Amino acid sequence: MTLTVNDLRVHYRTLRGEVRALDGVGFDLADGEILGLAGESGCGKTTLGKSLIRLDGRMRHAGGTVTLDGDELPLSDDRAMNAYRFHKISLVPQYSMSALNPTRRIGRMIRELLASRGVSVDTGELHRRLALVGLDPDVLERYPIELSGGMKQRAVMVISTLLDPSVLIADEVTSALDVSNQQAVVGALRGLRDKGLVTSMIFVTHDLGLTSHIADSIMVMYAGKLAEKAPTKVLTTEPRHPYTKMLIGSLPQVGARYKDKPLSGIEGSPPSLLNPPAGCRFRDRCPLADSRCAEEPPVVEVAPRHSVACWKAA
């Protein structure tokens, strides 16, 4: 087992109190697995990715453990995390392709980054990795502005995986791309896993349709908690959690006319994570809610590798 996350709680300190962005999340990531992490904006996807790499000054590890290849990660100890960060677990941050330094050529940026980590990668190996994600070696001589969005995103992926991490977290790496660039990026991610340069991956997106193309399993989060996790085929064809069902039901179908099949959204919005209500957090929006839902549903394994947090899912 590559990664085991157990009851992880990470809060943001704010002037109004603590935002409970991750509030008791647990899951496993197996060797070779690509896990899609989905859920609407603000449910805690980026917070989960960041927690496994670096807690920024406003984040607090409020509880729970993360074990990677048998070692418990020292999440609250920024210095001790250096032994893991980028070496064993790496992140392609949300919006990172737009954050590349515009005044540096890609090659120089990579050399400086490696030097700052005290490691080196020979040119032949770098070219091999660029080829693997479909990039020509001449991108090393180019400035970020000279690359398309998809090329920049693939360059960031190469940079993030130079040290062959056990786990790569790719946070919304396809969100700002057109369909062909999305395919190139998704193909590149699979290639990195298939060639063993990355053992396992967490592919974060709010796009459930896209994640079902790349992920072996999918985890849906809602308001800082796990709603459902299952193998991709199971989650997309036999979802048990009402929220997952509504997410899948709201995906647009190509060719369907609005007058024949109007787009259905999920009415309402998630609760504030500053003082989240007791009980099931989906209660206000759930068509199946009843008095029992005033109590928090436990995460139950309803079938092998299929976990759901809903009283009505069993």
Ligand SMILES: Nc1ncnc2c1ncn2[C@@H]1O[C@H](COP(=O)(O)OP(=O)(O)OP(=O)(O)O)[C@@H](O)[C@H]1O
């Ligand atoms: N620096 C911060 N200070 C306070 N609250 C924050 C901070 N960053 C995030 N949050 C809150 O934490 C929760 C989770 O945010 P997060 O960015 O992890 O969501 P997300 O699922 O990645 O959303 P998106 O799909 O929009 O990227 C949200 O309620 C958000 O408002």
Ligand code: SF4
């Ligand atoms: S526990 Fe209740 S409110 Fe929550 S998703 Fe299930 S039925 Fe709906």
Ligand SMILES: [Mg+2]
């Ligand atoms: Mg995010």
